[in-house]
Amino acid sequence: MVESVLISLDGREDLANSVIENINLNKKLGKTVSLDYVNSQKFSDGELCVDFQNSIRGKRVYLLSSPNTSDEIIKLNLAIDAAKRAAAKEIIPILPYFPYARQDKKDQSRGPIGAKVMVEMIEQRGATGVITFDLHADQIQGFFNIPVTHLEGKNVFDGYVASIYDEDTILCGPDAGSGKRVKRMKDQLGKFHDISINYVMLDKTRKQANVIDEMVIIGDVKGKNVIILDDMVDTAGTLCKAAEVLMEAGAKSVRAIISHGVLSGPAFERIGESVLSEVIISDSLRKADALELCLKDYAETKCIKIKNGCSKIKQVSLARQISLAVSAINSHSSYEGLKKERF
Incomplete structure (x- = not known):
């Protein structure tokens, strides 16, 4: 039987530990997985180097990373290459983001397809499979020539929606492309x-990136507690505008459930001054880093809007869903089957 090891690449030890705990404490999830570490070094010119602390020869190696910077993308690819050269039997990146x-x-007309570039980098380095969460577009799975285990937001956030549900609660898709996401939930x-x-549903026209021209509501939100479902919040301009449009149409409250909290630029300030009651995100990205920057900005500016933005953001962990995916691979069983058990 192949031994499995989980290695955190970029400060995701909190999530890695939670995944390990979920697997090792639940006998239904099969054999245990060990946690190991990688040594990383950054030279004075910015060049990166990685090596594994312990032998991974013949093992199934899971590399946990949320690479949203160029350095982290390079580090992931170096780790895949290092694992291949260290004779790992299987190399499976876990990429929540x-x-x-x-x-x-x-x-x-003369632009790249960035997602395809990322896929080819991972495959060509030697990955034998990948686990990822709530891709921006489902068809990205088709870019891969290796097995993809795609975790969906509905399995992460449905419990939270159920916990706040009342007869006035409705879901909202923020654009025409979000229909499938809302229907799945x-x-x-x-x-x-x-x-x-x-x-x-909301129908919007966009003049340029992060700039919305017009939003139209398809349906009635008067007197409703609206939950916006989306895959990503970046600068939060579109999200806050959507909440404003919904409240102006008579909604009682608006909150958002977002799979990936990128939260860059003015996101915290915008959320803080918005009509949103709360924003629920997953831990696909390191919220702690974003909040640290947010609180630093608040300390420097004393902007109450930034502080309010921090307080509105809550997080739901992906640990359980990742542990199910890892266990399905380790036991050669069905991920869908494990999900249905709901333990």
Whole structure:
């Protein structure tokens, strides 16, 4: 039987420990997985180097990383290469946040397809499979020639939606492309929580990146507690504008559930001054880093809007879903089957 080891690459020890705990404490998830570490070095010119602390020969190696910077992308690829040269039997990156996923097609006539570039880098270095979470576009899975275990937001956030649900609660898709996401959550709530919930959609036109021209609501939100479902919040301009439009149309409250909290630039300040009651994100990215920057900005500026933005953001962990995916691979069983057990 192949021994499995989980290695955190870029400061995700908190998530790695939670995944290990989920697997090792639940006998239904099969054999245990050990936690190991990688040594990394950055030279004075910025060049990176990595090596594994212990032997990984013949092992199934899971590399946990959320590479949203160029250095982290390079570090991931160096680690895959190092694992291959150290004779690992299998190399499976766990990427809760997949970099360049927004570039899933050519948006300009002479532009790249960034997601495809990332896939080819990972595959060519020697990855034998990948686990990822809530891709910006489902079709990115088709870029891969290796097995992809794609974790969906509905399995992470449905419990939270169920916990706050009342008869006035409805879901909201923030754009035309979010229909599948909203429908999946609706079906999930009906199947596992016996909740019948309606939804509305927003139709928006965008003049340029991060700038919305117009939003139109398809459906009635008057007197409703609206939950916006989306895959990513970056500068939060679109999200805050959507909340404003919904409240102006008579919504009782608006909150958002977002898979990936990128939270860059003015995001915290915008959320802080917005009509949003709260923003729920996963831990696909390191919220601690974003909050640290946020609180630093607040200390320097004393801007109450930034502080309010920090207080509105809450986090739900991916540890359980990742542990199910890892266990399914280790036991050669069905990930879908493990999900259905709901333990």
